[in-house]
Amino acid sequence: MTQPREILEAALRLEPTERAALAAEILDSLSDSTYGDLSPAWEAEIQRRARKFDAGRQAFPSDEVFAEIEASLRPDRATR
Numbered sequence: 001m002t003q004p005r006e007i008l009e010a011a012l013r014l015e016p017t018e019r020a021a022l023a024a025e026i027l028d029s030l031s032d033s034t035y036g037d038l039s040p041a042w043e044a045e046i047q048r049r050a051r052k053f054d055a056g057r058q059a060f061p062s063d064e065v066f067a068e069i070e071a072s073l074r075p076d077r078a079t080r
Contacts, residue, residue: 020053 011022038046053059 017054020050024050 011019014022
């Protein structure tokens, strides 16, 4: 049997659009699970973001996003 880590490593070698489609299918498979359904607001937000991504708009790298969040939470940051 294939281990989850092997599946992840194989999935990460896919093209971004293939990874997105795979992720969507995996998430869809959870709709009948104990995780429950997404709220309509979250579903709309996911669809909005997916459309932007599919349209070729660049997403922000997560390391930059987290660095900005961390910087904003520091007590010694300059007040703007």
